[in-house]
Amino acid sequence: MRPETGWLVFFFPKRGQAVSWLIAFGELLGKIIKTRVVPRKIPHHVEILQRKIEGVYLYGADAHSGFIGRPAVKRLDGLKQGRDYLVVAIDTDNLRHMIAKCIRKMDGTPYENWNDVLKVWRGGNHTLGDEKLFCSEACVRIYQYANQRWAKTLDANNTSPLDLMLEVLKLPNSERVTTVDWDA
Numbered sequence: 001m002r003p004e005t006g007w008l009v010f011f012f013p014k015r016g017q018a019v020s021w022l023i024a025f026g027e028l029l030g031k032i033i034k035t036r037v038v039p040r041k042i043p044h045h046v047e048i049l050q051r052k053i054e055g056v057y058l059y060g061a062d063a064h065s066g067f068i069g070r071p072a073v074k075r076l077d078g079l080k081q082g083r084d085y086l087v088v089a090i091d092t093d094n095l096r097h098m099i100a101k102c103i104r105k106m107d108g109t110p111y112e113n114w115n116d117v118l119k120v121w122r123g124g125n126h127t128l129g130d131e132k133l134f135c136s137e138a139c140v141r142i143y144q145y146a147n148q149r150w151a152k153t154l155d156a157n158n159t160s161p162l163d164l165m166l167e168v169l170k171l172p173n174s175e176r177v178t179t180v181d182w183d184a
Helices: 018-033 096-106 135-145 161-169
Strands: 008-011 045-052 055-062 066-071 085-089 175-177
Touching: 008 161, 045 096, 045 135, 045 161, 055 135, 085 161, 096 135, 135 161
Parallel strands: none
Antiparallel strands: 008 045, 008 085, 045 055, 055 066, 085 175
């Protein structure tokens, strides 16, 4: 399947990635405390896809570099789809220009305070504003900018990758993509 601007890629923790496991465990703990059902696999990170002339890029908030884009082929090198990441196609036919515009606007925004990453189990980020971003908060802001009703129900200052994944999988026009042609 040909990837399109606005699709989301959710990453799952791999063996040996302590911080990733802590984030995923914090999300699980938070949901259990709130007595909510969670899926078997919990994402610790999410990135939004942008198709450019140069190829397909994934944009996400990186703890060291802030909100940046990387070529999808390089970013996903060595990872196995379905095990290490999940691609969710969202109908973005009329939104791609606005999504791309917002990605350009946010490019380079610094990462949120590191201490808040591990507080996800307590309800997440308590720092308001878009001067610093977590990965899932950046994606929510992008879809809110594109005037998507479903995104407006989420808190752009406090949405975890798990919350975002559960929300987009409920959308009528979203689907889990099992085969992606990253070179298309």
